[in-house]
Amino acid sequence: MDIFGKxxxxxxxxxxxxxxIVELATDAFCGKYLDFKNDPQGKTSGQMNHAARSxxxxxxxxxERLMTSTSAGLDLLNVAKGSLGELRDDYIKWLLRxxxxxxxxxxxxxxxVQRLDLDPPPGAAARIAAGAAVSAGSPGSPGSPGxxxxxxxxxxxxxxCEHLLAQYDRFAPWLEHDDxxxxxxxxxxxxxxxxxxxxxxxxxxxxxxxxxxGFKEKMGEARREQRAQQEPADADAPRCPECGEAMxxxxxxxxxxxxxxxxNYPACRGTRPAEK
Numbered sequence: 001m002d003i004f005g006k007x008x009x010x011x012x013x014x015x016x017x018x019x020x021i022v023e024l025a026t027d028a029f030c031g032k033y034l035d036f037k038n039d040p041q042g043k044t045s046g047q048m049n050h051a052a053r054s055x056x057x058x059x060x061x062x063x064e065r066l067m068t069s070t071s072a073g074l075d076l077l078n079v080a081k082g083s084l085g086e087l088r089d090d091y092i093k094w095l096l097r098x099x100x101x102x103x104x105x106x107x108x109x110x111x112x113v114q115r116l117d118l119d120p121p122p123g124a125a126a127r128i129a130a131g132a133a134v135s136a137g138s139p140g141s142p143g144s145p146g147x148x149x150x151x152x153x154x155x156x157x158x159x160x161c162e163h164l165l166a167q168y169d170r171f172a173p174w175l176e177h178d179d180x181x182x183x184x185x186x187x188x189x190x191x192x193x194x195x196x197x198x199x200x201x202x203x204x205x206x207x208x209x210x211x212x213x214g215f216k217e218k219m220g221e222a223r224r225e226q227r228a229q230q231e232p233a234d235a236d237a238p239r240c241p242e243c244g245e246a247m248x249x250x251x252x253x254x255x256x257x258x259x260x261x262x263x264n265y266p267a268c269r270g271t272r273p274a275e276k
Contacts, residue, residue: 123153242270
């Protein structure tokens with residue numbers, strides 16, 4: 001049994017790539033449009049950059065924490081999602097300060113940005129052609145629900161950076177536009193999109209937890225399986241009154257008195273007195 005949770009597959013997820021794009025573009029936006037005149041104390045710029053960084057870094061840390069703590073991982077993933085929501089409102093404020101409404105969802109500009117998909121991870125196309133693809137949406141697939149569900153090449157930092165910059169370039173006409181309101185509208189859409197992807201991932205992890213449990217539950221189950229292999233059941237051992245599993249003879253710490261305890265402990269705490 002594999003007791004550890006998700007590993008580094010999140011780095012190819014569209015949710016993570018898109019959060020990186022938002023962070024890079026926000027850094028450029030603040031550097032270009034926020035200065036001592038409209039942000040004399042630098043608070044708005046600092047908060048926007050912090051929110052963009054949190055939406056990316058807390059997603060990464062949350063995914064890493066999932067290896068040994070579902071609770072800690074989900075908490076950080078939720079912080080990442082909340083940070084993207086905060087940043088979304090900052091871009092709305094930038095537009096409203098100029099009394100400009102965000103793009104209508106049905107407008108050509110909005111639809112173009114909304115429909116622009118990210119490329120599959122490096123090597124995914126070749127693996128699909130070779131029949132090595134994982135099904136979209138399947139648990140543990142690197143891209144889903146924050147991506148395509150297509151298995152990439154093994155991760156390297158350089159390969160990841162090449163892929164990230166290539167995806168950034170797909171949105172560059174809007175993210176590097178001379179008009180700040182075009183940039184703000186595009187980033188508003190990307191914040192919403194990345195936030196929805198992260199929310200979908202959080203919900204999927206919650207569903208997996210209900211059926212598979214977390215790290216502690218898996219540790220207990222793995223230990224019980226190993227113990228059962230190391231300690232064959234006694235043919236004369238009684239059955240647990242709680243779960244029906246064969247019991248094993250144990251001794252109390254306080255007085256070393258014997259008793260029958262369930263082999264499924266701590267999941268089952270059934271006991272029987274030992275005959276003297």
